Amino acid sequence: MIEVRSVTKRFGKRARSVEVLHDIDFSVGTGQIAAVIGQSGAGKTTLSRIISLLERPSEGRILLDGTDVSGLSERRLREQRRAIGTIFQASSLLARRTAAENVALPLEFAGVGRAERRARVAELLERVGLSDKADLYPRQLSGGQRQRVGIARSLALAPKVLVSDEATSGLDPATTRSILALLRELRDDLGLTIVLITHEMDVVRQVADVVTVLDAGRVVESGPVIDLLRDPRSELGVGLLPDRSHITADDRDVLWHVTYGSDTVPTNWIELLGTATGRSIGVLSGTVESVGGRPAGRVTISVAGDHPSVGELLASWGLHGTRVDDNTSAPATEEAAA
Ligand SMILES: Nc1ncnc2c1ncn2[C@@H]1O[C@H](COP(=O)(O)OP(=O)(O)O)[C@@H](O)[C@H]1O
Ligand SMILES: [Mg+2]
The missing domain is CATH 3.30.70.260 (ACT domain)
Incomplete structure (x- = not known):
């Protein structure tokens, strides 16, 4: 379970600082898929970096399964980050590494031995349906396949939470559907909690259980998708x-x-x-x-x-x-x- 509690984020020095997030509150239950939707500039990427523990809030807290993880020391924070997998944009794969080598990257950083790495990478590629593409380079893969490699890489250290910032933007509708179906499958099989940051309504409609709408750094609506669909005023x-x-x-x-x-x-x-x-x-x-x-x-x-x-x-x-x-x-x- 992730709880975002009264999170405010300012950038810059005092007098000239800009407040990008204002008092954000919402939570995502274990095994839920949450969407955070908003227009460009709403503060989505900033919020996703805070949830991924890559950035600290100026005020407020992030709780992971009840533990405050926003105020930890750098060392403890690095440990906690393993619990959160981040799906970066497909373009973030290393061009000179094969699909398998890209997936292996977090395992190398974590000091996992070669044999164990190999077995784990094979398992991860199978999970995302790319066993037969292990030795191809990113440029030899389609956009959807590259995104699957990114997802496999984000799962390498067995996180409890997956955070994706616009993982499907730029993909065609059919590929988007297949990526979203994969994320739902991962949630079902692994009990992951997933936060999808998006500007696309279709993403919300297709997979989200709960949704938070951000507008100019504020939460304007939040709740189960079905409740908002059934509220004539939403x-x-x-x-x-x-x-x-x-x-x-x-x-x-x-x-x-x-x-x-x-x-x-x-x-x-x-x-x-x-x-x-x-x-x-x-x-x-x-x-x-x-x-x-x-x-x-x-x-x-x-x-x-x-x-x-x-x-x-x-x-x-x-x-x-x-x-x-x-x-x-x-x-x-x-x-x-x-
Ligand atoms: N490091 C930063 N320093 C100053 N302003 C920033 C920084 N990062 C983001 N911003 C500003 O915060 C606002 C929200 O940005 P962002 O979180 O990227 O929104 P979104 O992902 O919804 O498009 C923008 O006005 C952006 O210029
Ligand atoms: Mg963004």
Whole structure:
């Protein structure tokens, strides 16, 4: 478990110092995958370096399984760093070393003997699906394969926590999916706690259990991804499952924005609503999908004529309905996160 407690980070000398992180608080449970998302300049890399113990906070603490690791001496800090594997960008592999030699690097630094090193490297390459590429150089590997080598290297010293700063940025969507699937597999098999720093919504949607949104060095939203998806007011939730703009309806129709709020929403709720109200129900836009195996969705519907029980009926099926008074307006959601 990682706890980030009231972390503030300033760079530079007193009068001219800049505060890059302000009072950051969140925690990631053991075996969870957490995403930290934010735009460029939000402070993500600074935060990832603090969590990786490469940088000390100006104020606040980092707790690793309950132990304060932010105030340790340099020597103790070096020991603790082994508990945290960092996935650097794929380009950080050494060009003159083969895949196997790159993975062996942390083991060499840690003084692991040759035979043990060899066995461990073979095991790590197998874990990331690259046993047959051991003797190739980085330039002979695809972007996704290079990132797998980076992941194998980060696992070399058997860390409890993996931290990645934009590990999938620059990869195409299919490769990103396969890297994220690998990280999930590692979490499941090794019980790792994983912190993914990213600016990509897709990363959050595909693997994160919990998410923290950083904006200009502050936490603006934080919590389980499914909770944010089910909160009609969550900006991140809307960004993850946008209900962008709907097709136009008849002036006499009443529009409702509907957010899935539970695991038990009946898949035929639109039909049920039509039957219960005796009204014709139109679908104007929407996204419904499974996120971490649980239903999430945002849909805009039209109800022909009005009916007093729509909100109540929606609530009875685990949906949050918001009546749109001006049916010419698009949802108040939008590109914020797009
Ligand atoms: N060593 C540093 N000295 C001074 N300012 C820095 C330093 N590192 C980062 N910053 C500033 O902190 C802010 C956040 O940077 P960074 O953590 O890299 O954000 P992100 O990874 O979200 O793009 C930026 O304004 C950046 O210029
Ligand atoms: Mg960055």
